[in-house]
Amino acid sequence: MSLLPATPLTRLHRPLVWFAVSMGALALVSAVGMAVDDRILVGVPIWTKPFKFSVSFVAYALSLAWMLSLLPRRRVGWWAGTVVAVASAGEMVLITLQVIRGTQSHFNQATPFDAAVFQVMGGTVVVLWLGALAIAVLLLRARILDRAMAWAVRLSSLIALAGAAVGFLMVRPTPEQLAVDNSPIVGAHSVGVPDGGPSMPLTGWADTGGDLRVAHFFGMHALQLLPLLLLVLAALAPRFARLADERVRLRFTLTASAAYAATFVLLTWQALRGQALFAPDGATLAGAGAIVLLGGAATALSLRGPSPSPSPPSPSAPSAPARPEEVAS
Template identity: 85%
Template sequence: MVVLALVSAVGIVVDDRMLVGVPIWTKPFKFSVSFVAYGLSLAWMLSLLPRGRRAGWWAGTVLTVASLVEMVLITLQVIRGTQSHFNQQTPFDAAVFQVMGATVAVLWLSALVIAVLLLRARILDRAMAWAVRLSSLLALAGAAVGFLMVRPTSEQLAVDGVPMTGAHSVGVPDGGPSMPVTGWATTGGDLRIPHFFGMHALQLLPLLLLVLTALAARSARFPALARLADEGVRLRLTLTASAAYAATFALLTWQALRGQALFAPDGATLAAAGAIVLAGGAAAALSLRTTTATHPTEATA
């Protein structure tokens, strides 16, 4: 995937072809970079398993092969100068999209197996255990948003023999005004937003805990950080962050399904976002309360 990301980056520069409003090599570039982060995260999580490593190895291997097939087909369609997703223009294009759908299903099921293994694993650090478990479940939910994209839109259902079935955008056609780099729609909803946000919980939640642990190690120099040395505090902060992340993911999905652009929220979306911020802030403040009065030097020891 690293090699393909480099090849795609060169393609963006030297190949002037455009597809759905963006340089044609943008999709393989974004997918390969995402798979790099996804694969590294899952590999690290599998290394934490005290048992079930053989099942984890098989699940990881199947996931890797499915990812590779997916990227080969995406790159093939780029070389041919046509869309890989939703494409029904020719029998060959339809077959490619059907195979891609099958590989995504296999990939998702493999990730589910890994998530189940992580749920059952006895990881010594409770905060890390729950960061890994909840992030893997949120990543599964984020990946599942992709299945919503393959549904025919109302406009597609109204026309026989439509060349495309499914879309990233909601309420507006794909290829319209979009954000730079991400390509997300700016005039309507876009299911790629919750898809991206959910899947990258796999990196962000464990990273948050690693930051909290690093700060706790500095409690001798900075007494204000002493509370983070308490494993119970780190666990409660992890659970709070996971709940806030899940609520934000649900909000982004709801916003996209209503055909609403990310930066054009209505009153209901703003009210829900405000509620998440207030509830998350209050829960974080409560999480920082230690069960017993702990002296900074004792916490360090």
């Protein structure tokens, strides 16, 4: 028997589900574009950005659609989810438009049209973030499922909000851009190195300097990974009796969420100091080591079972009546 109730498909937020379906279709189109279109933009195939965004949005939208189905009162949540779906769709239309035009969508100030496109994209991101914030508030206030899953949903939505907010750090002009008048590009994903330099396969993240997209990606996908952890624990509960205890699963949830949030902060700090993901310095390694040690200790403590309650004293057997000689003595 499952510890978590199943969610009927009819309760899923339909606008977000349809948005996820459209992003799946765009991912296929983008994959074909990457195969047949030989244009390169900022050091990667030009269809890479819509491909990565569409795949990410499939996971993000379906996660939100499921979380909204957990709310007992769904009207406000439905509108918030619809706002997120519409704003996200608007952003993807503009990203795809700029790919078709053969130019950069993010940070592009080269022409008045490009600048207008990026400004509208900035507006859609703000609207998307506010819609996600409204959903996070609703989840914090709602009484949903057992406590472990409730806190997995709540904390993952808050970490995802922080991950999305990292995008606002990217629009700051770099020192090189400030040094020239009317720079055609204002803002960057990378820190300490220019965008479009040597990068990791598939992700396109800078491998010679910091890249804020690492923390952005990691933070936003807490929305899937933390609830998934609880689903795994629930699936393992029939084989490991300790996991059937809601208190144990709750401690696991809080431990995993704290470790995830700490790792997100560490990745953001590492990128802001211009360090590539796989070239950490001593301070970054020390922070990672602390997260591993503290997280491991907290995980071990999470496995503790409830303190056994003291057994009630067994009733004593009735005493045999005293013999006459004992009474006389």
